[in-house]
Amino acid sequence: MRDKPVAMKRRIEDSQSVSIGLRAKTARAIAVVLGGQLDSPRVLKRVELKLADPAFPETSQPYHEVLDLPWGKAQVAVRKIATRIEKLATKELARLVREAQAEGSIVSGVGIVGAGDRNLEKIGSTHIRAHAAEGVLFREVLEVAAAANDLPNRLFNERDLDETAEVELQLPIAKIKAQLAEMGRAAGSPWRADEKAAATAAWLALAAHRREGSK
8 A cells, every 4th residue: 555655656756757858069959858658758848058158259169269279288278168168058958947847847867969979189180170079068068067957967979879769768760760750740840850869868868767767
């Protein structure tokens, strides 16, 4: 008899729990808030988080600002700019969490899709290296923002997101893509590759939370 109230509480928490998927882009992030049943999750909100401050243009493409510096010095110079971006990302994510909470949801975690780590120093072209470095930086600031908001978070490499989803959701990729398409029809335009990636990351984060809670 004691287990029934616990089980009921768990079902209520599951119905309220949502996750946030973030697709890192240069100077911004595509955010999708997902909730509902794991086999047919629903998009509750879709927004774009601003990760650059118009008052500080260098926050848009920080590594382009230091193209003329040797790589070691460029990394040091960008650190101050990155700190400003991290603060902005933390505020943007906090705002999204508050909006979700105001609608009665409990944010259980964050999934972040972005560039994987790589040896940037080996990239010969300074311009290509700047783009690659910014891809990593804007993904990293989202990780910092999630941690600063006390949210469990996980990085998903953009290159193998589909394979990860297939394994962890235990669904064939065709069915995952069909469900993502259905989410898009319900959510409306825009529903591009970036929104689908953010939704996939949110779905994976929600599945991880539900699995952990069932143990």
